[in-house]
Amino acid sequence: MNIIPLGDSALIVRVRERFEDAAEETLDDVLRTCQQLRSAAVPGIIELAPAYTSVAVFYDLLAAVKASGQSNRAFDWLSERIRAAVAAGADRGRAVRTRRSDARLVEIPVCYDAEFAPDLDDVARHTQMSAKEVVGLHSAAEYRVACIGFVPGFPFLTGLAKRLATPRRDIPRKEISPGSVGIGGAQTGIYPLRSPGGWNLIGRTPMRLFDPQKDSPTLLRAGDRVRFRAIAREEFNLLKE
Amino acid sequence: MKAIIEGAGFLTSVQDLGRTGFREFGVSTSGALDSFALRVANLLVGNDETDAGLEITLGGLQLHFDDERIVAWCGGEFNVQIGPAPLPAGHAAVVHPGEELKVGRPQIGCRAWLAISGGIDVACMLGSRSTDLRANFGGLHGRALRDGDELLLGKCRRSIRPVGTTDRISSWTAPHDWVNPAKHNPMLRFIRGVDWDRFNASTLQRLTTESLAVSPDSDRMGVRFDGPELKREDSVDLISEAVAPGTVQVPPSGKPILLLRDCQTIGGYPKIAHVITVDLAIAAQLRPGDQVRFSEVPLAEAHALLVDRERQLELFRIGLSLHTT
Numbered sequence: 001m002n003i004i005p006l007g008d009s010a011l012i013v014r015v016r017e018r019f020e021d022a023a024e025e026t027l028d029d030v031l032r033t034c035q036q037l038r039s040a041a042v043p044g045i046i047e048l049a050p051a052y053t054s055v056a057v058f059y060d061l062l063a064a065v066k067a068s069g070q071s072n073r074a075f076d077w078l079s080e081r082i083r084a085a086v087a088a089g090a091d092r093g094r095a096v097r098t099r100r101s102d103a104r105l106v107e108i109p110v111c112y113d114a115e116f117a118p119d120l121d122d123v124a125r126h127t128q129m130s131a132k133e134v135v136g137l138h139s140a141a142e143y144r145v146a147c148i149g150f151v152p153g154f155p156f157l158t159g160l161a162k163r164l165a166t167p168r169r170d171i172p173r174k175e176i177s178p179g180s181v182g183i184g185g186a187q188t189g190i191y192p193l194r195s196p197g198g199w200n201l202i203g204r205t206p207m208r209l210f211d212p213q214k215d216s217p218t219l220l221r222a223g224d225r226v227r228f229r230a231i232a233r234e235e236f237n238l239l240k241e
Numbered sequence: 242m243k244a245i246i247e248g249a250g251f252l253t254s255v256q257d258l259g260r261t262g263f264r265e266f267g268v269s270t271s272g273a274l275d276s277f278a279l280r281v282a283n284l285l286v287g288n289d290e291t292d293a294g295l296e297i298t299l300g301g302l303q304l305h306f307d308d309e310r311i312v313a314w315c316g317g318e319f320n321v322q323i324g325p326a327p328l329p330a331g332h333a334a335v336v337h338p339g340e341e342l343k344v345g346r347p348q349i350g351c352r353a354w355l356a357i358s359g360g361i362d363v364a365c366m367l368g369s370r371s372t373d374l375r376a377n378f379g380g381l382h383g384r385a386l387r388d389g390d391e392l393l394l395g396k397c398r399r400s401i402r403p404v405g406t407t408d409r410i411s412s413w414t415a416p417h418d419w420v421n422p423a424k425h426n427p428m429l430r431f432i433r434g435v436d437w438d439r440f441n442a443s444t445l446q447r448l449t450t451e452s453l454a455v456s457p458d459s460d461r462m463g464v465r466f467d468g469p470e471l472k473r474e475d476s477v478d479l480i481s482e483a484v485a486p487g488t489v490q491v492p493p494s495g496k497p498i499l500l501l502r503d504c505q506t507i508g509g510y511p512k513i514a515h516v517i518t519v520d521l522a523i524a525a526q527l528r529p530g531d532q533v534r535f536s537e538v539p540l541a542e543a544h545a546l547l548v549d550r551e552r553q554l555e556l557f558r559i560g561l562s563l564h565t566t
Binding site for chain 2: 004005006007008009010012018019046047048049050051052053054056058061062065071072073074075147148149150151152153154156193195210212213215216217218221222
């Protein structure tokens with residue numbers, strides 16, 4: 001485990017160095033570290049954010065200085081506390097272990113109709129499959145949310161069939177409709193908001209992925225298991241209401 | 242109980258100290274780009290530091306109130322007037338109902354923060370009243386202000402008496418560096434970034450010896466620089482991880498971007514440096530064409546500067562309480 005300053009008010013805890021070779025285990029490790037740090041409630045730590053191989057820790061310097069009683073080594077003090085929290089968590093054994101089976105499964109209905117899938121033909125051409133096969137493969141797999149980012153609620157999903165990997169578009173779109181499902185390289189994801197973006201759009205969900213009125217504002221969070229269910233336009237319209 | 246926006250100016254938005262605790266959902270920090278300036282302005286009018294005020298970009302704002310309010314502002318070198326009377330930065334002043342408050346264009350710098358006694362009473366979303374201009378929520382309808390907008394104001398928490406040389410403007414003020422941090426061609430201090438070692442010695446030398454020109458496509462997400470190009474040694478694709486306001490990242494173009502408070506929560510570009518928190522006040526004043534230099538400091542120094550500024554602010558709070566009833 002590496003702890004590196006991210007400026008003077010945050011640090012990055014690198015739990016692992018690589019992601020793709022063992023995505024599931026890495027994600028579990030990262031989420032467990034996040035949980036251990038949360039329950040340790042280290043004074044001065046105000047925010048945690050997991051992503052792929054790391055957990056970012058944001059701290060209130062003044063609170064950390066106060067808690068440590070030392071004004072000139074806040075970073076070292078925080079690093080020690082973080083290492084201790086993770087070690088203590090590991091000692092407590094596997095009781096708190098986040099495992100794939102513990103992660104909740106979220107089913108997301110997606111309409112793959114041509115009107116919502118302007119890049120489906122491009123993906124089919126690139127992957128040398130029919131559009132139907134692309135949709136079949138995309139909606140058959142189980143994915144996991146590796147992290148949320150880019151815009152609020154955007155899930156970066158790991159677990160895309162290797163055959164479906166398609167490079168991002170050369171020229172990103174200036175505006176993408178909320179709910180659009182896309183493939184970007186070896187990942188798939190969903191655009192929660194009207195935003196620019198370069199992923200290949202192959203469908204759209206009627207579900208709302210980000211709602212700032214809610215305390216837990218996103219449909220998905222890191223670690224969630226996700227399945228896409230292909231739906232017809234009629235069901236899309238019904239769910240949209 | 243209202244502020245009536247006659248002219249919204251180039252880009253004015255409701256901001257407080259931003260959102261904490263929602264990064265894991267991909268929600269940006271938002272908030273005043275120079276949060277310290279807003280805290281000081283709030284203290285000057287008797288508000289809580291966390292109250293919402295207005296962030297004004299390049300001026301052009303014109304407004305009035307329907308009741309009496311106390312205002313103060315901090316930021317770039319703007320020409321601010323209440324009616325015909327100039328209001329210097331860092332002084333509290335009484336604004337009578339219907340009187341016009343006008344913020345002109347800045348001579349130096351880019352942004353100013355206006356605090357109004359009682360604060361701006363927009364709905365709190367995800368723990369903050371800040372406008373997230375990228376995700377379009379918070380503030381007033383999740384957008385920048387427009388001509389004709391009306392903003393509800395809160396009740397004044399404590400009354401502060403700005404008595405001084407005139408009966409309108411306080412004689413007391415905050416330290417100059419706090420109320421007017423804008424500088425011509427400033428120096429920004431940084432600590433080494435997570436990916437510092439991915440750049441070769443000559444690139445790193447360029448960063449610390451050459452001036453970087455601020456590009457016109459800079460905004461609240463980040464300050465973009467036109468050059469010099471900072472090329473990397475390797476071309477390994479990095480795994481995305483957290484970025485933060487102050488992070489200087491280098492996309493494949495080699496043109497660095499200094500991230501500000503509307504930046505994304507994660508990024509995959511190498512992070513060459515992080516501008517220290519106390520200097521983000523200066524960064525918030527950068528505008529296209531400015532030339533910036535970077536100078537490295539150790540993390541311990543960045544921390545010492547931040548702790549010292551907070552101690553100074555604590556003293557200032559105590560001093561101010563003498564003017565409060």
